[in-house]
């Protein structure tokens with residue numbers, strides 16, 4: 001149907017688009033009530049959502065048809081009633097995390113209960129199509145082994161390590177995965193999966209995971225610093241992810257921490273990544289031991305007390321703490337979480353971060369900001385990707 005070009009001022013006040021939006025908002029309120037309160041009668045749902053009994057009945061009827069909710073008889077105030085409960089396998093969300101060397105997929109209920117999870121190692125320098133294909137296969141395996149129908153998947157969140165231009169859904173040029181630069185990730189994954197896809201970068205998803213699945217679920221303002229082969233920063237401000245103008249907020253890896261430091265691949269000198277990225281740490285440590293050293297070796301040697309490794313981790317932590325201080329002075333979050341593979345080091349990493357942070361943060365912020373390492377390990381990004389999907393207002397839940 002072609003829409004006539006009517007000037008906005010004389011458009012009918014309630015277009016089809018806004019009715020659809022209103023309906024999905026109402027469906028979302030019903031789902032959120034069922035997540036928060038568990039099994040409820042129609043009257044209870046109406047009371048909690050403020051929706052009319054007729055609207056609730058209508059929404060519930062469609063959800064029963066779709067298998068999103070199930071019903072069972074109960075009694076309410078001595079009268080016969082029907083309990084409505086979310087079917088955990090009736091509507092599921094999917095998180096996908098794909099990086100240079102790994103692919104990980106999680107399937108979860110709308111109430112954020114993990115139903116299945118799988119991960120594999122990808123060959124170094126794999127092609128983009130291989131990465132997408134691997135995640136598609138992992139998803140199929142989980143759905144099959146858990147007995148979940150494909151039509152139950154209401155949304156897929158995808159995380160990649162690199163800034164994403166939110167105007168196009170494409171990975172910004174110069175990202176850590178050159179194969180993915182300029183590619184429209186939404187289209188690429190939707191074509192293969194045949195499901196609605198939403199994309200974000202790994203650091204933003206880490207932040208989202210911490211306020212959804214992690215130890216900081218009550219935080220309204222949180223900074224997630226991901227130290228990996230690249231360095232990114234995810235921000236949650238006022239309970240919502242913060243993206244900035246184009247989606248590249250949080251590119252902290254290229255904030256300068258040393259005026260005369262080494263050249264960075266971005267063309268500047270002394271960026272945080274030249275000191276605190278795992279790739280740079282491996283390069284420095286590889287010069288004195290075996291060049292094939294891995295991130296796991298850094299962790300093992302640091303825990304064993306190897307002096308050179310502790311020095312490199314210490315310098316990285318201090319520089320990261322300094323960069324975090326700048327963010328904290330600007331935003332005053334209650335929590336800063338350090339994620340990425342080195343988070344496993346716990347206090348060995350956190351102590352130098354704290355020293356750098358306390359040296360450069362405003363005293364009151366330094367005293368009152370909680371600094372922690374992520375407890376989600378290498379699952380932070382995939383869990384955040386599932387949360388990203390769950391938050392979308394456009395999900396077809398009924």
Ligand SMILES: [Zn+2]
Nearest residue numbers: 254264266271
């Ligand atoms: Zn740089």
